[in-house]
């Protein structure tokens with residue numbers, strides 16, 4: 001499958017690291033990788049989705065949480081995400097002109113960081129992100145935190161409104177904001193039926 005499905009097929013030089021591979025993190029990764037940003041996801045695989053069964057995700061009648069995650073992981077893998085499962089992030093450092101992400105296995109550079117760590121807000125706290133009076137990470141409507149270039153998404157930005165559909169929307173919003181910043185203009189990830197033929201043509205023909 002080709003991952004060249006963006007509105008302009010552009011490959012950008014910038015890179016994104018996503019910390020956390022639940023619905024919020026994988027949604028963000030899908031949008032950034034699909035549209036030409038080098039994207040790495042680190043995930044400790046403790047997503048709440050393993051405890052959930054969804055009847056409230058629009059467009060899907062009923063699906064197990066782990067089954068949903070399996071499909072999501074396959075989807076991001078198909079679009080070229082470097083998904084590092086079971087490699088938790090221990091710290092994110094702001095270098096001024098980018099970020100260094102640390103794990104026990106090494107250090108990784110990125111131009112943008114998207115935090116999607118669920119109810120665990122330690123990485124955001126240590127990075128110096130502002131918190132609200134409800135003790136969740138403070139973000140604007142584009143999901144950017146008080147640290148420029150760092151986004152926070154999903155359960156970590158809301159006191160109780162914990163739903164997969166909301167997390168997926170947060171991830172998409174963060175990714176589109178980064179894509180707009182990189183492009184220097186509003187980015188629309190609009191596909192049409194001809195794109196399905198182009199991207200999935202060989203699969204559809206089988």
Ligand SMILES: Cc1cc2nc3c(=O)[nH]c(=O)nc-3n(C[C@H](O)[C@H](O)[C@H](O)COP(=O)(O)OP(=O)(O)OC[C@H]3O[C@@H](n4cnc5c(N)ncnc54)[C@H](O)[C@@H]3O)c2cc1C
Pocket residue numbers: 019020021022023024025042043044045046047048049051052053054055056057087088089090116117118119120123153154155156162163164165167
């Ligand atoms: C029992 C139960 C039932 C639920 N039922 C529903 C339901 O019916 N419908 C619905 O919409 N929602 C339901 N939910 C809520 C849903 O699971 C959450 O809204 C959703 O999982 C939040 O997504 P997220 O990506 O923000 O966080 P999560 O899914 O929690 O993912 C966060 C990920 O980040 C990883 N992580 C954390 N810190 C690090 C780190 N330092 N480095 C690397 N990785 C890290 C975690 O291991 C985890 O994999 C339910 C939750 C529970 C507990």
